[in-house]
Amino acid sequence: MTELLTYFLGPIWPAYTIAALVQCALLLVVALCSAAVFIWLERKVSARIQDRLGPTRVGGRFGWLQPPADGLKLLCKEDIIPAAADRPLFRVAPYVSFCATFCLFLALPFANGWVALQLNAGAFFLLAVAGLEVFGVILGGYASGSKWSLYGAMREAAQVVSYEIPLGLCVVIPVLITGSMDLVEIGNRQAGWFYHWYIFHDPFMFCTFWIYATCAVASTNRAPFDLPEAESELVAGFLTEYSGFRWVIFFMAEYAAMFVVSGLGSVLFLGGWNGPIPVASLVGLSGDPSTVAGWLGNLLGLANFIFKAVFGVTCMIWLRWTLPRLRIDQVMTTCLKYCVPLASIMLAGAMLWTFLFSGGVGR
Amino acid sequence: MMSDRPASEIVDFDVHTDEMLINMGPQHPSTHGVLRVALRTDGEVVTEVTPHIGYLHRSAEKIGENLTPRQFLPYTDRLDYLAGMNMNLGWALCVEKLLGQRVSEKTRHLRIIITELSRIASHLVAAGCYGLDLGSFTPFMWTFREREKILNLFEEVCGARLTYSYITVGGVTADLPSGWLGRCEAFLDQFEPVIDDLHALLTNNAIFIHRTAGIGVLEPAMAIDYGCTGPVLRGSGVDWDLRRDGEPIFTDMYEGYTWRVIASTGGQYPQDHPYPPVPPEAVLGDSWHRYFVRMLEVVQSMYLIRQAMEKYSRAGGVVDGPAQVKAKLPKGEAYLETEAPKGQMGFMIISDGTPVPWRVRIRSSSFCNLSVLPELCRGVLVADVPSIVGSLDLVLGEIDR
Amino acid sequence: MIAVNWHTCFFFLLALVACASAVAVVVTGDIVRMACWLVTALAAVAGLFFLAGADFLGAVQLMVYVGGTMVLLVFGVMLTSRGPFVSMKTGGGQWIMALVVGGALLTILLQAALSVPEWSAPERSQAEAAVPPTATPLGMGLMGIRVDQPEQPNRLLRRGMSGYLLAFEIISVHLVVVLVGAAYLARAKRRIEPERLQLHDLKTSES
Secondary structure (H helix, E strand, O other): OOHHHHHHHHHOOHHHHHHHHHHHHHHHHHHHHHHHHHHHHHHHHHHOOOOOOOOOOOOOOOEEEEEEEEHHHHHHHOOOOOOOOOHHHHHHHHOOOHHHHHEEEEEEEEOOOEEEOOOOOOHHHHHHHOOHHHHHHHHHHHOOOOHHHHHHHHHHHHHHHHHHHHHHHHHHHHHHOOOOOOOOHHHHOOOOHHHHHHHHHOHHHHHHHHHHHHHHHHHOOOOOHHHHHHHHHOOOOOOOOOHHHHHHHHHHHHHHHHHHHHHHHHHHHOOOOOOOHHHHHHOOOOOOOOOOHHHHHHHHHHHHHHHHHHHHHHHHHHHHHOOOOOOOHHHHHHHHHHHHHHHHHHHHHHHHHHHHHOOOOOO | OOOOOOOOEEOOOOOOEEEEEEEEEOOOOOOOOOOEEEEEEEOOOOEEEEEEEOOOOOOOOHOOOOOOOHHHHHHHHOOHHHHHHHHHHHHHHHHOOOHHHOOOOHHHHHHHHHHHHHHHHHHHHHHHHHHOOOOOOOHHHHHHHHHHHHHHHHHHOOOOOOOOOOOEOEEEEOOOOOOHHHHHHHHHHHHHHHHHHHHHHHHHHHHHHHHHHHOOOOOOHHHOOOOOOOOOHOOOOOOHHHHOOOOOOHHHHHOOOOOOOOOEEEOOOOOOOOOOOOOOOOOOOHHHHHHHHHHHHHHHHHHHHHHHHHHHHHOOOOOOOOOOOOOOOOEEEEEEEEEOOEEEEEEEEOEEEEEEEEEEEEEEEEHHHHHHHHHHHOOOOOOHHHHHHHOOOOOHHOOOO | OOOHHHHHHOOOHHHHHHHHHHHHHHHOOOOHHHHHHHHHHHHHHHHHEEEEOOOOHHHHHHHHHHHHHHHHHHHHHHHHOOOOOOOOOOOOOOHHHHHHHHHHHHHHHHHHHHOOOOHHEEEHHHHHHOOOOOOHHHHHHHHHHOOOOOOOOOHHHHHHHOOOOHHHHHHHHHHHHHHHHHHHHHHOOOEEEEEOOOOOHHHHOOO
């Protein structure tokens, strides 16, 4: 993008500014559209699982316009701030959550080289920023001025922070095998047929993927780990006092986080933008993305990535509407007694495997 | 002589969390009705539970002193509104006991079809709402879908979906419409696989078992002491069902039927059907067993309905219509307990010779089941309270009357 | 002299946010808002790290300080405060003492920072420029291989360039010990009270 604009306008500061703004806008559009699509997807998938249809009237037979309709309704709602609330913190909390989630998109590669910020420590950056979302939750719960909200916020924070540990361990394993934390590098290492994907690399990676999936669902507070939002017990946890637009922001943050976590899982374990059959290279569209052929091949990779991420989110939605909810002590037990030891064993096993069979790290 | 010294004190002197008083309800996201449960918690652990009732009190018993028994029938629908037919049956049989009347064979078989279908409908609500309480939204939809089919059948029979007033003193208000038996049989045939789906989603689900097994264990002696009945009692292993062990006027209705009482005798449930296995974590008397008894009772009800449909078709005679009870009621009193889906429902009518009773008393099964809640909830986590309340299967209509 | 480009603009913006938040931490009375301003200050410092090209360090700052330490701080503040929105008021004498001590520290730090010649005229050495800013040199340095200083003429300094791995491990174990100790100290404690003499016992012995 930057090269394109400097080619036309010369290396002057407006070129860089416009390039940065366009990339920002693109990412924002991706974040918001993903939220909208997932709201619609959730309603349709949950309806089908429950033997009903879901939205069928708003915008045609499939209810395409339901998310904008929902958004419009929520925008028009009365803005209620409880009297006991800490007003500035109450206002700021949803945006903290959303900004943290939006920053995750900065380092997420959508295709080979198509990433806003190609950080050498990309995986680590994603882990670091993922832990910031909990701030918005804590602030929201505290600033609502109600003990229910505070308890829900504390539970959610405890859960997210605890699950960062096994999540980090699971992310370290593909990094170990690649020899780099750069997500683009990790994705490129899995190019080719589907057996190059890391999930098929060795049995430890296969198990790690499922542990990663569990931790990812837990860190985004989705069922069966959604006790902080449990309706039958705490009304809505930290979200109790949030209505209208602020609630929308919190939920966009949640759906965007689901997309990122799913996308990260696909990059780390499922080959990212590489399809099961390397169609692009077979057809001759592979190569450097700066060439036309390479760019078109990359477009195919983008489609692959988005498909995998959306599929991951669909699986999360599927889980939510099938399984009951775990109690908070069971959630913490799962993390500390099952996920952490298993992830550690997988780490040791994957290290051994690479030394014995692949001839060392980074090959 | 030295008096006894006080025993050594064990003192907790670290940072102590305050005790908190939390209200669950009366507007409850779980559909148990307007029940207010006041919890005293120490952090996450519940130390004391006090249920507060009366939000749905409508003076049904007092109203019964001003209406003839036939006029009082619609008020019984509104007691356990999820199983209205069983309430109608209880009241009708009680008045028939006072009057000394018996219904014909065909009516008896028809009453069994209807009340057992109502039992299935009630247990479906219990299972669905229990899943809902624990965060599993899908079984709720599936059970209510099946319940819709039952309610459609009931609507064909008596014109109402919830407040039937169908089983009346002396018989039923009208005979079955033509073709109804075929539709009922079709419903039963397509319902059997759905039960297996529910077992897969709830009964055998590891998370469901974690949330219900070992939670709220009710000892048989305590269950009997508190007057618990129905699946709550049988879930603790007490082999007692009024359809087999009750008064003759009620048990005669079930004469000639082959069915099993669902209670764990000798550590085993009846083996007449491929029921799912009992997980090792489940302790007899816990929430899982109470829920499991209801699921098995649904299968038994299906057996009863099939037998009843066949007997009804073969029986000669006509179905009795409502008895003419305009004249004075005979002096005396009659108390009859019947096996409703939620437990033993008792109706008492004391008559002093006038057309309206002198006193009507309703013994509610859920009232006694609810009374054991403070005992069960001692020392559990806050998240377990909805699990225990859901397993007791309460309906506030009959608790508050 | 200072080039007007985005780099400078962002630097001034982030530096302003960091300093203003730091001042706000001291000035605010509400204890939770204090914690929030501290979060902002640390996040701005992370931004400065990213601006300087140290991606890894910026991510570490976010993860350790903002994600770890601040969450801990906020938990502690929220769970142990007596009531909602606790305020802290500092008296006049404390302000004066704080200004004196803080001012002294600031002077020392400024003087030390401005007196290092390499830091005021940032000319990167040849070896440093050849190393791309990735996390690999950090990892190599951990093992003792300093890719940014391949030829260190001073023999003593070269011997001191052994890897940081051992020190890193020792500090990690130290942290674990500290955590376990804290958990042990914070456990629920019970103590058996000795039997106390009661008044009626004394009376009985008299009569």
